[in-house]
Amino acid sequence: MKKYSFKNDYAEGCHPNILAALSQTNLVQQNGYGEDEYSAEAKRLIQKKINNVDASVYFVSGGTQANLLVISSVLRPYESVIAAETGHIFTNETGAIEATGHKIHSVPTADGKLTPAHIQSVLDNHANKPHQLKQKLVYISNSTEIGTIYSRKELQELSDYCKDHQLYLFMDGARLGHALTSEANDMSLEDVSALTDIFYLGGTKNGALLGEAIAINNPKLQYDFDYNIKQKGALLAKGRILGIQFLELMKDDLYFDLARHANTQAMRIKAAFRENGITFLSETYTNQIFPILTNSQIEKLQRDFDFYIWQKIDETHSAIRLITSWSTNSDRVNELIHQIKSL
Template sequence: MKYSFRNDYSELGHPALLEALLQASNEQNKGYGMDRHSENAKKLIKQKLETEDCDIHFVTGGTQANATIISYILRPFEAVLACSTAHINVYETGAIEATGHKVVTEEGVDGKLRPIDIEHALKAHYDEHMVKIGMVYISQSTELGTIYSYDEMKAIYNYCREHQLYLFIDGARLSSALAASDISLNMFKDLCDCFYIGGTKTGFLSGEAIVLFNDRLKPYFRHHIKNKGALLAKGYVVAIQFERAFQDDLYSTIGYHMNDLARFLTNELKDLNVPFFSESSTNQIFPIFSKEVVESLSELYDFEVWEEVPGGLAIRFVTSWATTKESCQELIEDIKKIMN
């Protein structure tokens, strides 16, 4: 295998983040997120959010963050609404359902929910014989690499507030989404009740930062994190990485790097008249090739086969902090040879 484009977490971690951890290797820190690195990381994140009126908690991974947040917010008879392609519906092995909450789905468009989809779901769950939808889940970016614009996200949040629904945004690939969208971190306080800033898919060893804006969600959240087995004794391990990533523009720099290389691949493939399964502007792209091309390509590169479609297979290429221009150029040259 020449190179893997399978995901954005195959490499151990960005050297700057690993160096920050190494420098702290002999430190003695308080446990459970009560250390100075956690406090400083929260301070730096709040500066980017441009608000002090939020609570921040560090956990290790995306599924853990999703299950912890959703199970804390919803009452026993409530469900979360998501797009049918959402990570919590497809790729979390029933983690949400295991907490006692149903995931209600709508098809949406291009991996995104719209207010009309939320309205349709509410009308379908109209009395006490059905689960009550208590929360809307969206991700930025989506599983198809698409992103919500500011207007789209604001429309969803306004609809949620009008109908007493919480809005939670999964930010596993937020660095890539921020680099591609008209939404910056300082806007999130007006766009949702809570979200998380993804690190695992942005060059961190591991780690996500849960951000709670809605005051009703703040009391005893640490108790719930501990109850779900998500309160790290060595909380400073995640915090040190966020501290380093937000000291300068490293977090956003990684997002731009990933997107630039994904855009390079997209443009080169479009020049070859390769169709796409979705129009992504982030670090996940979904070209469509014949089965014969995919089989030949898989002997040289690692990638996900996403879905069988008319005329072939949609596959997924993902760029990461470590992806190089040279590896992308070599991939394109090999595709040209195989297609010819």
């Protein structure tokens, strides 16, 4: 029997409702390139859920694509981005942002989250204009790449700071569902929309085959984005497959139910480790956990489960990363918990 994987949240296909909707609509003729009725309806639904009927909503295939599209369309050639050193755009996107001509100024952080003080330090160090770039966009992820989340107050402070300093605030929401359904969360989707210039709702890591929904809240940035999508090769001829998926995910809050399921499973595993006296690399309340284990404990868990060894702590200990998803099987989690108890 194959090992069960906790390596990521995109190991399976998609939620069955999506497959059903693809089947039901399959032979209905539609306009191409995002001009289909499903996409139009999904956009309206999202505008309603984020409480901003004036937002421009676009569907694209994945997170790196969303990030490079947003950033390259918003900035002028000499404008730059500020991000945490753990930010996905800085570490794991093969220089996608720089490939569009824009530098990312990275800031070390304790928990993957930016504060106004972090941003101010970058501005302070780049006063020699025009020999230094003009900082213009702040990139944050929620939940972050290491599983932490922003509180409403933290996001409000960032938003205020950015407005005061003519900076755009852009939230990478590849795992926004997980952030907003975390037990530690105090923020609504409407809050996110009100406090950012642009953000996106990730589908790929929350039950879709592919797809992220970009919402442009700032009216000044709401024009001509479709040209960028086409130019960067991101406009699907059958845009319907993005619209259909987001229609299903947004209907009856399936999107949040799926994320909550992932979080719940992660928290169950976390509790099991904790009960066994095991500590964590960071305190997370979403679908990623980072327990610190001995080498022999790791070997034991590896017999039946797949996961990444995240960071070596010392000669005898490493932190591992376990990720749960919309489709994580409760029975297999039970098995894992059983094994954790006997470590």
